Amino acid sequence: MANGMFYVKIESPKNATVYAFSRSVTGILDYVGKTTPTGDELSQMQCVDGSAYFTPSWYTYLPSELRATVCVYMPSNVENLDASQYSFLLHVGALLLAVDERDGLLVAELLRRRAAVFANFLPLVLHLIKPVAVEALFAYVYGGFRGDSGFEQVYKANAPIATGETDVAAILFAAARDMLKPNPEKESPEEMFIRYFREADSFDFTIGLVGATNHPWVAGIETFESAAKAAAAFHFFDDSTKVAVKSLAIYDSLSTKVQAEPYNPHDHNAISVSIDDLGAKLKGMQSKSKAGYLRATGAAILRKARPNLFAYGSKLWRLGADPSFFENSIVLRIHT
Structure with a gap:
């Protein structure tokens, strides 16, 4: 049939x-x-x-x-x-x-990786992604190193998209249009997002960090993973899966701190991210170390939308195997 x-x-x-x-x-x-x-x-x-x-x-x-x-x-x-x-x-x-799971950044990543798969089903895709389209677009355009020059063109055109479209920003913008209420003649893309976040009762989105390799937290990953591999090898004939479960539990338990740095001499809109230090955990100690920052443009949007907000609720959401290898290797969930 x-x-x-x-x-x-x-x-x-x-x-x-x-x-x-x-x-x-x-x-x-x-x-x-x-x-x-x-x-x-x-x-x-x-x-x-x-x-x-x-x-x-x-x-x-x-x-x-x-x-x-x-x-x-x-x-x-x-x-x-x-x-x-x-x-x-x-x-x-x-x-x-x-x-x-409201992982808008993952939505954007999937649209990019599977562009050919979803291109012929855009009306259906737009309906499915609409609940997280705004946050996904924000994370995709203003998080990581991708840049926002391509989105500026999409925003200024403010045109419907046709089946077969593969541009991720265009797809997300189409799905988010009803909520963002764009007005290209009076607002820049950044001003549109500032208005959206200012008017929102709360927000909950996933976003990648930048500058991770320039900060000490990444070094602790290698130390921790080396210790975990050694423990797994030692328990191979016993039950090495217990080591893996314990490692996941430790990552699950890591607390994060996302906060504004208005005193930052390089960028008064900077928002930094610190995470429980894995090397310290191995020694039974509790302390955080700097893991990176939100990208400058995205951080400026959040700070201008909520200038009185200095601390953001957050959680470590995803962690790439090699933070120096691909974009969005450290992903946080940020909420108010």
């Missing part, structure tokens, strides 16, 4: 969530929403592994919410499922997980 239901199941250590997609008799794929199919229903369907949303070797640490497996259930007698629909179903689970 040409129509039918498809289920994307995402299972993490904390919970399992199932999302439903329908396919009409004309072959159009649509999102139904979260659902609870019966075990019997799923057992009668084909099950394929969803595509991983990250390369595990890229990361030293992920929160339990993102340590998930994705399975896609399809009708056993499905017909005429074209390659693009099949690819979309395999990859959309990661996007759904990122949206549900």
Whole structure:
């Protein structure tokens, strides 16, 4: 049959969530929403592994919410499922997980990595990412080293996008337009975000740090990981998984401090990030060390939107295996 239901199941250590997609008799794929199919229903369907949303070797640490497996259930007698629909179903689970966990930066990263997959389903994608589109756009444009010159053009045009668009900033801007209420004739992109964050009751977003390799916290990672590998090797014939679990627990326990530095001689809008020092933890001590900064433009937007806010709620969210190798290696969740 040409129509039918498809289920994307995402299972993490904390919970399992199932999302439903329908396919009409004309072959159009649509999102139904979260659902609870019966075990019997799923057992009668084909099950394929969803595509991983990250390369595990890229990361030293992920929160339990993102340590998930994705399975896609399809009708056993499905017909005429074209390659693009099949690819979309395999990859959309990661996007759904990122949206549900409000990891806007991961949403942006997935749109960039899987541009060809999502390009033909833009109306559906815009609907799915809308809840975190503003924060995802902010983190993508004003976090990391990507720069915002490309977004300025997109912002000034303020035009609808067509199916097939692969520019991440354009896609996120289209999904966020209703909430941002852009007015290019009167505001710059930065002024638009300042207004948005000033008017928001609260905010909750993920963003990468810059300058991590210039600060001492990164050095502690190597010390800690070397100790963990040595412990795992020592317990190999016992239960080395206990060492891995303990390492994750330590990363889970790390506290962070994100605060304004109006006294900074180089940038009075600077926002610095400090994290519990891993080397100190190995010695049974508790202290923080500087891990980096929010990128200057993003920090200026936040400071101008909330000039009386000096301390931001925060949590270590993701940690790349090599902070010097790729952008957004240290990712924080920041909230008020």
